[in-house]
Amino acid sequence: MKDLFLLDHNITYLNHGSYGACPSVVFENYQNWQRKLEKGPVQFMTKILWENLKISRDVLGEFIGCDGEDLLLFPNPTTAVNNIIENLNLCEGDEVLMTQHEYGALVRAWSRSSMKNKFSVVQQFIDFPFNSKNDFINQFLAGITKNTKVIFISQITSQTGLIFPVKEICNYAHQKGIITIIDGAHVPGHIDLDLIELDCDYYTGACHKWMCAPKGSSFLFVKKSLQAHLQPQIISWGEEGEDPGPSQFLMDFQWQGTKDMSAFLSIPSAINFLEDNDWREKRKISKNLILEVSDNLTDIFETDSLFLHEDWIGQMVSHPLPSNITIDLKERLWEDFMIEVPIFEWNKHKYIRVSAHFYNQANDMESLVNALKSIYLK
Numbered sequence: 504m505k506d507l508f509l510l511d512h513n514i515t516y517l518n519h520g521s522y523g524a525c526p527s528v529v530f531e532n533y534q535n536w537q538r539k540l541e542k543g544p545v546q547f548m549t550k551i552l553w554e555n556l557k558i559s560r561d562v563l564g565e566f567i568g569c570d571g572e573d574l575l576l577f578p579n580p581t582t583a584v585n586n587i588i589e590n591l592n593l594c595e596g597d598e599v600l601m602t603q604h605e606y607g608a609l610v611r612a613w614s615r616s617s618m619k620n621k622f623s624v625v626q627q628f629i630d631f632p633f634n635s636k637n638d639f640i641n642q643f644l645a646g647i648t649k650n651t652k653v654i655f656i657s658q659i660t661s662q663t664g665l666i667f668p669v670k671e672i673c674n675y676a677h678q679k680g681i682i683t684i685i686d687g688a689h690v691p692g693h694i695d696l697d698l699i700e701l702d703c704d705y706y707t708g709a710c711h712k713w714m715c716a717p718k719g720s721s722f723l724f725v726k727k728s729l730q731a732h733l734q735p736q737i738i739s740w741g742e743e744g745e746d747p748g749p750s751q752f753l754m755d756f757q758w759q760g761t762k763d764m765s766a767f768l769s770i771p772s773a774i775n776f777l778e779d780n781d782w783r784e785k786r787k788i789s790k791n792l793i794l795e796v797s798d799n800l801t802d803i804f805e806t807d808s809l810f811l812h813e814d815w816i817g818q819m820v821s822h823p824l825p826s827n828i829t830i831d832l833k834e835r836l837w838e839d840f841m842i843e844v845p846i847f848e849w850n851k852h853k854y855i856r857v858s859a860h861f862y863n864q865a866n867d868m869e870s871l872v873n874a875l876k877s878i879y880l881k
């Protein structure tokens with residue numbers, strides 16, 4: 504399926520997790536929106552845009568199991584989460600509970616606000632590999648105190664590529680009156696997502712990762728009962744602007760000054776691409792590639808995998824590297840083999856993270872394994 508993407512065929516692309524590749528047909532749709540805008544900017548910005556943003560929200564809502572009116576379109580999860588933090592009015596004594604696996608930029612966002620507003624960020628250390636879902640849940644929930652006001656947790660983690668049981672955590676948090684914010688940057692188009700069933704308070708996901716939409720397309724779901732008083736970071740025209748609503752929530756957020764929203768408008772095209780290509784079946788092929796490469800990495804590096812059962816991972820695996828491996832391995836794989844794969848240090852350990860999407864085949868994984876063997880098993 505590589506021919507359906509714009510990727511350079513000379514590159515062995517194993518990093519969909521950082522920046523998802525966009526299929527040609529979706530990218531064309533994106534550029535068509537940009538052309539339409541330039542042909543008649545006023546008609547576009549005052550009418551066409553709003554009709555089609557609604558379509559994007561509704562189609563996306565159907566894909567992820569929620570009402571389109573509960574979705575805000577944002578360029579990325581970073582912006583989405585930053586827009587929530589200050590709205591929570593956290594103050595001295597309050598605690599935000601998260602795991603040690605959260606995405607670094609968002610930990611920074613929470614920490615920056617905590618310094619200003621004097622609340623605490625608690626990164627609960629959870630020993631892994633986790634023996635069972637309950638083992639994980641119990642270790643995480645042990646971090647709750649009477650001061651815990653918010654739980655912020657990834658459904659699929661960035662550095663460790665693990666799928667966390669967020670449904671159970673949301674259920675527990677609701678009983679305790681704790682707000683739940685789920686970071687699902689890696690989730691839509693990767694594993695099943697049904698937001699009504701999940702029943703969290705806030706959920707952000709990226710469309711530009713596993714859904715293969717153009718870069719700069721993401722969403723924030725906000726439970727209806729929390730929408731009324733939410734304030735955007737950027738104050739613009741709100742109800743005095745062109746946005747026909749229907750809610751103050753949408754009017755306050757969807758216009759944040761003039762910008763190109765073509766990536767948002769291409770979301771239905773990305774969803775069509777996934778459905779036309781039977782993504783639910785294809786992801787099983789990608790997962791098998793990931794399970795195989797995980798075994799190979801275990802053999803080559805003689806390090807234990809991060810998961811004990813395949814339910815913990817999807818189309819992405821992080822594997823621990825021995826301490827003598829240096830980070831310049833990433834450059835070496837790129838310079839000598841044109842393999843794009845992240846190698847990084849996290850919590851004092853080094854990892855390689857391999858992603859597989861539609862366009863990856865067994866020969867991509869073989870290229871990586873052969874390259875690593877040629878470097879390390881001489």
Ligand SMILES: Cc1ncc(COP(=O)(O)O)c(C=O)c1O
Nearest residue numbers: 579580581606657660661686688
């Ligand atoms: C778990 C997680 N959350 C949030 C983000 C932030 O995504 P973005 O840079 O698109 O805002 C990422 C990016 O990779 C991520 O992996």
